[in-house]
Each structure stands twice: as C-alpha cells, then as structure tokens.
Amino acid sequence: MHEIIRFAWGNGSLGDFILAMSDKGIVALEFGASRSLMEDALRDRFPDADLQAHQDKLADAIKTVTGVIDDPARNCDLPLDIRGTPFEVTVWTMLREIFAGQTTSYGALAAKLGTRDPRDLTQAIANNPIAVIVPCHRVIKKDGSISGYRWGVRRKRVLLAREQRSGEQ
Numbered sequence: 418m419h420e421i422i423r424f425a426w427g428n429g430s431l432g433d434f435i436l437a438m439s440d441k442g443i444v445a446l447e448f449g450a451s452r453s454l455m456e457d458a459l460r461d462r463f464p465d466a467d468l469q470a471h472q473d474k475l476a477d478a479i480k481t482v483t484g485v486i487d488d489p490a491r492n493c494d495l496p497l498d499i500r501g502t503p504f505e506v507t508v509w510t511m512l513r514e515i516f517a518g519q520t521t522s523y524g525a526l527a528a529k530l531g532t533r534d535p536r537d538l539t540q541a542i543a544n545n546p547i548a549v550i551v552p553c554h555r556v557i558k559k560d561g562s563i564s565g566y567r568w569g570v571r572r573k574r575v576l577l578a579r580e581q582r583s584g585e586q
Contacts, residue, residue, distance in 0.1 A: 426472065543565075
C-alpha cells in the first residue's frame with residue numbers, strides 16, 4: 418500500500434508556496450514561482466507516495482501556515498513529519514531550538530554538533546524541506562551578514578526582520 422501525501426497551494430506575503438502533509442504531519446513547505454516545478458519536486462522527493470491535491474481539506478492548514486509566514490515568531494501547532502538522513506534530522510531539530518528573533522552562525526551550529534567545519538552542515542540546512550517552521554533562515558554568517566537561503570535571500574531578510582519587529586512589541 419502506497420503512502421498518501423496530500424498537498425495544497427497557498428499564496429502568502431512571501432509568494433506562492435506548496436504545503437504537503439502525510440498522515441503524521443507536514444513533510445514539505447516550500448516557496449516557488451512555478452507550481453508545476455514545485456509539484457514535480459514533491460513527486461521526486463516522494464516517488465513511492467500517492468500524491469493527492471486536497472485544496473479544500475488542507476484549507477485550515479494553509480491558513481495556519483500563511484499566518485506563520487506573516488509572523489514567523491508565531492508558534493505553529495501543526496504536527497511535523499520530518500524526514501531526512503539522521504544527520505539532517507539532527508540539524509533540523511537544532512534549528513527548531515533557535516528562538517524567534519535570535520540567530521546563530523554556521524560555525525556556532527557546527528561546534529554544537531561537534532564538528533569544526535560548518536560546511537558539514539550547510540548541505541543539511543539547504544536540504545530543509547519545511548520552510549519557516551524549521552527555521553533555517555535563522556542561521557547567518559559569523560560576521561552577522563546574511564548568506565544564501567534556499568528560497569531566496571530576500572525572503573530570508575524579510576523573515577528575520579519580521580521576527581525582530583515581533584520581538585520588539
């Protein structure tokens with residue numbers, strides 16, 4: 418029996434996104450300019466799953482996620498089904514421990530993992546399939562500057578600025 422993964426489209430303040438959920442929780446939340454490319458990427462990630470569009474059934478989840486995108490300091494109460502290599506899952510779990518409004522550097526995160534080389538974790542961060550909720554946008558360069566972001570540096574800047582404003586209120 419094939420696993421069923423349901424997906425729906427959203428449009429928020431940072432552009433179009435796709436939300437995909439298994440029976441356990443969110444498996445993907447990704448931004449993109451092309452719905453067909455986002456759906457193709459989802460099919461590539463879950464080749465053995467039965468992907469089903471469920472815009473109506475996921476409407477409440479889309480609303481929740483849109484709210485989290487608008488206010489990334491907001492707690493997301495949707496369950497997650499985080500999937501990756503053991504190392505990736507460890508990195509993504511650590512990212513979720515970074516509080517809204519705070520950042521860490523690649524080097525500091527690498528040291529916390531017990532490795533000296535931040536390049537060991539940059540690929541794991543880049544592979545994060547759950548934008549905003551698994552806050553890879555909170556990892557910056559050692560000098561405090563903003564580096565790359567899978568979904569665009571502009572989005573990363575906006576998310577960090579929103580968290581700063583939220584913390585000041």
